[in-house]
Amino acid sequence: MEQFATNLKRRAKELGLAHAEVARRAGLTERRYGNYVAGTREPDLASLLRIAQALGTTPDQLLGLENKTAGRTTRDVLQDRLLSASAGMEQSDLELLIIAAEAIVAARGKSASRKGPQ
Helix, strand or coil: CHHHHHHHHHHHHHHCCCHHHHHHHHCCCHHHHHHHHHCCCCCCHHHHHHHHHHCCCCHHHHHCCCCCCCCCCHHHHHHHHHHHHHHCCCHHHHHHHHHHHHHHHHHHHHHHHHHCCC
16 A cells, blocks of 8 residues: 555655646545545555546556666656646637647748757
């Protein structure tokens, strides 16, 4: 149970999420999720699946049965954070995020082409 609590904290921190936000995304009360983070209770299977989905990971990773953190780059973590943040957005906000991301990519492409080959 301690491994699970540690993995919950680590993953939420990687994604920059407060425990209250993870609870909200998983459809749990803050108190119930807090028990899992504190290691005083274990979730049922349905709750475990919802928590894993909210954290963009697998139940096996949360339970410590699978370790996919070794060899992860900062870019991998940032992409996970972006994906996790987008999961909590309304469709209209998600559409705005995509427009902004595409504008950043386009601007980077233009600035790189102005600099020429290096």
